[in-house]
Amino acid sequence: MVLRTHIKELRARHGLTQEELARMVGVRRETILFLEKGKYNPSLKLACKIALALQASIDEIFIFEEEDLK
Template structure:
């Protein structure tokens, strides 16, 4: 999975610290998400999307293909 948190953060001129404060996490958590070390929970992803006024899919992009049922 790829994410565009850093890109959105730059667009809004937010530091990691500021974003962390707004969504109620530590700065390290933002760092881990940006570096793709850790997958955020649905709640955290939704909070990020709300802060940047976008959809979760705009921030977090699933790159791998999912096999169909048939």
């Protein structure tokens, strides 16, 4: 499975930088960067914090897709 997120779009909608969102949820800016690029799977606790900060549901933010096995 591949993780895609809408963090970047939702962050922009709220006028937040990666640094600001990171501070709000208690992680480093690099963690937000890796999440946005789909290179990091968050804990449920972190996913909930991000959802609260971005005023969205976890399902709206995080999307798991089947990998293309070509």
